[in-house]
Amino acid sequence: MPPAPPPLVLDLAGTFAFALNGALTAVRSARLDIVGVVTLGMITALGGGILRDVLLGALPPATFSDWRYLVVAAVGGLVAFVLSGRLDRLATPIAVFDALGLSLFAVTGAGRAIELGAGVGQAILLGAITAVGGGTLRDVLVRRVPSVLSSELYAVPALVGAAVVVLSARFGVGGTVWALVGAGACLAIRLLGIGFRLNAPRTGGH
Amino acid sequence: MPPAPPPLVLDLAGTFAFALNGALTAVRSARLDIVGVVTLGMITALGGGILRDVLLGALPPATFSDWRYLVVAAVGGLVAFVLSGRLDRLATPIAVFDALGLSLFAVTGAGRAIELGAGVGQAILLGAITAVGGGTLRDVLVRRVPSVLSSELYAVPALVGAAVVVLSARFGVGGTVWALVGAGACLAIRLLGIGFRLNAPRTGGH
Amino acid sequence: MPPAPPPLVLDLAGTFAFALNGALTAVRSARLDIVGVVTLGMITALGGGILRDVLLGALPPATFSDWRYLVVAAVGGLVAFVLSGRLDRLATPIAVFDALGLSLFAVTGAGRAIELGAGVGQAILLGAITAVGGGTLRDVLVRRVPSVLSSELYAVPALVGAAVVVLSARFGVGGTVWALVGAGACLAIRLLGIGFRLNAPRTGGH
Numbered sequence: 001m002p003p004a005p006p007p008l009v010l011d012l013a014g015t016f017a018f019a020l021n022g023a024l025t026a027v028r029s030a031r032l033d034i035v036g037v038v039t040l041g042m043i044t045a046l047g048g049g050i051l052r053d054v055l056l057g058a059l060p061p062a063t064f065s066d067w068r069y070l071v072v073a074a075v076g077g078l079v080a081f082v083l084s085g086r087l088d089r090l091a092t093p094i095a096v097f098d099a100l101g102l103s104l105f106a107v108t109g110a111g112r113a114i115e116l117g118a119g120v121g122q123a124i125l126l127g128a129i130t131a132v133g134g135g136t137l138r139d140v141l142v143r144r145v146p147s148v149l150s151s152e153l154y155a156v157p158a159l160v161g162a163a164v165v166v167l168s169a170r171f172g173v174g175g176t177v178w179a180l181v182g183a184g185a186c187l188a189i190r191l192l193g194i195g196f197r198l199n200a201p202r203t204g205g206h
Numbered sequence: 207m208p209p210a211p212p213p214l215v216l217d218l219a220g221t222f223a224f225a226l227n228g229a230l231t232a233v234r235s236a237r238l239d240i241v242g243v244v245t246l247g248m249i250t251a252l253g254g255g256i257l258r259d260v261l262l263g264a265l266p267p268a269t270f271s272d273w274r275y276l277v278v279a280a281v282g283g284l285v286a287f288v289l290s291g292r293l294d295r296l297a298t299p300i301a302v303f304d305a306l307g308l309s310l311f312a313v314t315g316a317g318r319a320i321e322l323g324a325g326v327g328q329a330i331l332l333g334a335i336t337a338v339g340g341g342t343l344r345d346v347l348v349r350r351v352p353s354v355l356s357s358e359l360y361a362v363p364a365l366v367g368a369a370v371v372v373l374s375a376r377f378g379v380g381g382t383v384w385a386l387v388g389a390g391a392c393l394a395i396r397l398l399g400i401g402f403r404l405n406a407p408r409t410g411g412h
Numbered sequence: 413m414p415p416a417p418p419p420l421v422l423d424l425a426g427t428f429a430f431a432l433n434g435a436l437t438a439v440r441s442a443r444l445d446i447v448g449v450v451t452l453g454m455i456t457a458l459g460g461g462i463l464r465d466v467l468l469g470a471l472p473p474a475t476f477s478d479w480r481y482l483v484v485a486a487v488g489g490l491v492a493f494v495l496s497g498r499l500d501r502l503a504t505p506i507a508v509f510d511a512l513g514l515s516l517f518a519v520t521g522a523g524r525a526i527e528l529g530a531g532v533g534q535a536i537l538l539g540a541i542t543a544v545g546g547g548t549l550r551d552v553l554v555r556r557v558p559s560v561l562s563s564e565l566y567a568v569p570a571l572v573g574a575a576v577v578v579l580s581a582r583f584g585v586g587g588t589v590w591a592l593v594g595a596g597a598c599l600a601i602r603l604l605g606i607g608f609r610l611n612a613p614r615t616g617g618h
Contacts, residue, residue, distance in 0.1 A: 026355065035362055036355040050261070055462070057471030059263030064328055122476055136553075141342075141352055146553055149438065149448040156447055232561065241568055242561040256467070265469030270534055347548075347558055 007176055010183070011049075012072050014104030015063075019045035019076025021097035022138050027084040028094065029142050034081050040138060041077025045101075046070075048133030052109050052126050056116050095194055098135060098147075102154070103186035106131040106161035107179040114169050127162025128155060131186075153193030161186030213382055216389070217255075218278050220310030221269075225251035225282025227303035228344050233290040234300065235348050240287055246344060247283025251307075252276075254339030258315050258332050262322050301400055304341060304353075308360070309392035312337040312367035313385040320375050333368025334361060337392075359399030367392030419588055422595070423461075424484050426516030427475075431457035431488025433509035434550050439496040440506065441554050446493055452550060453489025457513075458482075460545030464521050464538050468528050507606055510547060510559075514566070515598035518543040518573035519591040526581050539574025540567060543598075565605030573598030 022044025026037040046063045053061035063069040084090065109130025113123035132148040132155060139146040147154045164182030168174045228250025232243040252269045259267035269275040290296065315336025319329035338354040338361055345352040353360045370388030374380045434456025438449040458475045465473035475481040496502065521542025525535035544560040544567055551558040559566045576594030580586045 032355050035360075039354055039361060054260060054466060055472055055476050059265065059471065060261055064261050064324075064332075067325075067327065070327065070331070118476075119479075121479065121482065125482070126476075140346055140552055141355060143349060143351060143555060145555060148451055149444050149553060154447075155451060238561050241566075245560055245567060260466060265471065266467055270467050270530075270538075273531075273533065276533065276537070346552055347561060349555065349557060 007179070008068075010104050010176075010179060011108040012068060014101045014108060015045045015049075015069055015072045016076045017097045017104065018048070018101035018134050019073045020080045021094055021101060022134070023077040023080030024084055024090050024094045024097070025138060025142065027081070028090045029144075034078075037081045037084075038074060038077035040141060041080060042070075042073040043141065044134040044138040045073035045076060046134065047137040048105050048109065048130040048135075051133040052112065052130040055126060055129065056113060056118065058112075058116055062112070096191075099187055099190040099194070101134070102131045102158055102190060103161055103183040105134075106158040106186050107165045107182040110162035110165040110182075111169075111174075111179065114166060114174075120166055120170060123166045124159060124162045127165065128158040131158035131161070151193075152197055153189055157186040157189035157193070160189060213385070214274075216310050216382075216385060217314040218274060220307045220314060221251045221255075221275055221278045222282045223303045223310065224254070224307035224340050225279045226286045227300055227307060228340070229283040229286030230290055230296050230300045230303070231344060231348065233287070234296045235350075243287045243290075244280060244283035246347060247286060248276075248279040249347065250340040250344040251279035251282060252340065253343040254311050254315065254336040254341075257339040258318065258336040261332060261335065262319060262324065264318075264322055268318075302397075305393055305396040305400070307340070308337045308364055308396060309367055309389040311340075312364040312392050313371045313388040316368035316371040316388075317375075317380075317385065320372060320380075326372055326376060329372045330365060330368045333371065334364040337364035337367070357399075358403055359395055363392040363395035363399070366395060419591070420480075422516050422588075422591060423520040424480060426513045426520060427457045427461075427481055427484045428488045429509045429516065430460070430513035430546050431485045432492045433506055433513060434546070435489040435492030436496055436502050436506045436509070437550060437554065439493070440502045441556070446490075449493045449496075450486060450489035452553060453492060454482075454485040455553065456546040456550040457485035457488060458546065459549040460517050460521065460542040460547075463545040464524065464542040467538060467541065468525060468530065470524075470528055474524070508603075511599055511602040511606070513546070514543045514570055514602060515573055515595040517546075518570040518598050519577045519594040522574035522577040522594075523581075523586075523591065526578060526586075532578055532582060535578045536571060536574045539577065540570040543570035543573070563605075564609055565601055569598040569601035569605070572601060 019041040023037045023041030025044070026032045026040035032040065046069060049063050049069070050061045053059060106127045110123050110127025112130075113126035118126060136146040136148050161182040164185055165174065165179055168178035168182075225247040229243045229247030231250070232238045232246035238246065252275060255269050255275070256267045259265060259269075312333045316329050316333025318336075319332040324332060342352040342354050367388040370391055371380065371385055374384035374388075431453040435449045435453030437456070438444045438452035444452065458481060461475045461481070462473045465471060518539045522535050522539025524542075525538035530538060548558040548560050573594040576597055577586065577591055580590035580593075
């Protein structure tokens with residue numbers, strides 16, 4: 001029995017989290033106007049799913065066929081713009097929304113890759129790409145080295161979350177429960193990574 | 207009655223304007239050699255249409271199926287390379303060609319999205335993406351914060367121009383006249399935005 | 413008689429060379445951890461082919477349908493991470509692996525474009541895009557002006573290598589021999605360009 005498709009609600013929640021994250025990043029690091037803030041929020045929210053669908057050849061991307069993604073992303077950006085004036089410090093919400101989006105997209109991205117017939121390895125990789133894609137575009141646009149290259153455990157938790165979904169589906173026990181387990185594992189590793197400033201091994205030289 | 211497709215001549219004119227803009231940007235901000243100048247001109251000219259066609263799932267993109275786009279983009283880059291030595295100051299032509307490309311692509315991009323069956327909201331958004339896409343790639347490649355995020359009224363006029371085309375088509379009065387009205391409205395707003403340094407609202411804090 | 417498809421071995425060799433190059437670049441210019449190093453290696457190795465397949469409308473890209481590309485890219489990144497501690501200076505291997513990847517992808521990219529029915533001009537351009545695409549993504553991600561815009565003879569040798577393959581196929585003599593001739597020509601021009609710091613003409617002004 002094929003696994004149920006990832007619940008739409010998880011995917012929209014990830015979209016909303018990344019829209020808040022991208023928009024708050026725009027307020028904080030680039031002092032953009034409302035259009036720039038909402039635009040960066042929408043690119044962060046929709047970029048990962050677009051990249052995934054291009055790599056799966058599933059065009060037009062779901063985010064453009066289904067209005068709900070566009071609306072959720074735009075509303076997230078607007079909410080962040082309005083709220084940003086009330087938040088004393090933005091660093092913590094930015095990091096938390098990023099970790100939430102990362103975790104939700106890792107599992108929904110992997111689920112969609114399975115649905116469309118990708119193999120085990122590809123589905124795990126595509127889950128991770130969905131998770132890190134939007135944030136990578138965000139970082140390039142505000143001229144930072146992307147988190148996926150530099151940050152404490154960013155790609156690793158995404159791969160773990162995607163692997164939980166793909167392997168559970170492979171063993172015939174897929175479904176919303178395992179999607180939540182995968183997302184929870186990803187979120188826990190990411191937050192530990194931030195909290196303890198953990199990194200994967202580095203080279204000694206140079 | 208479906209609207210006539212946007213006249214090819216408007217699309218090629220936009221391609222030429224963006225090729226001039228991208229190539230002059232290369233001369234001015236990065237002092238590149240002729241290959242770099244023409245390459246940046248071509249990326250600026252073709253990037254928006256490629257992005258639009260990827261999002262519409264209309265691959266290969268029109269710019270690769272139809273030689274005229276490639277030729278016009280390359281010629282524009284070469285012309286700009288040759289002329290750049292004669293221009294005392296490049297800032298004004300760069301801004302004007304950018305505004306022209308923005309206006310023309312907003313209406314032709316929206317027109318192509320309608321042709322390919324996109325809904326009202328998506329067609330407006332895709333018009334704006336066509337308009338701002340090439341310039342965003344240009345800015346990323348020369349390491350500037352993209353105009354679409356930072357600039358005086360850049361995305362807003364593109365959305366207005368696209369909306370004129372989409373709504374006129376929706377009400378059955380589409381055609382070249384309304385494409386010109388949309389492009390004119392976009393151009394006027396953009397040039398006013400530059401002239402008066404207008405911006406959309408900003409947050410107070412941070 | 414249509415030309416034989418470019419030997420897979422050349423394409424995998426190019427993938428390996430770019431994976432080494434991207435990963436060593438990550439070690440050198442950004443001091444990334446192992447995940448960042450392998451990620452940048454894989455993006456450099458796979459980016460050009462993905463871009464080419466998007467522009468050809470051949471989705472999902474070969475690099476995602478065929479596991480061997482993913483494995484070769486990942487292994488290349490890991491090998492570079494391990495070896496980087498032993499290399500006193502990284503500048504020379506980085507430049508050489510980049511030139512090798514450029515040369516191999518120019519000919520295999522052009523070959524794949526011909527296979528999929530692209531015209532002469534498009535196939536030459538797509539060969540060059542395959543060759544320079546991964547390195548351009550690499551440079552954007554580590555925040556450098558891309559080699560294709562700034563470097564001594566980078567796009568020119570790629571165009572030459574692709575043209576050798578496309579024109580030999582056009583005259584019915586295509587095959588592995590001409591692919592090697594094209595790659596050799598590209599490599600020679602690129603290395604001469606680096607060695608003698610040659611550049612295409614520049615404008616005088618500004």
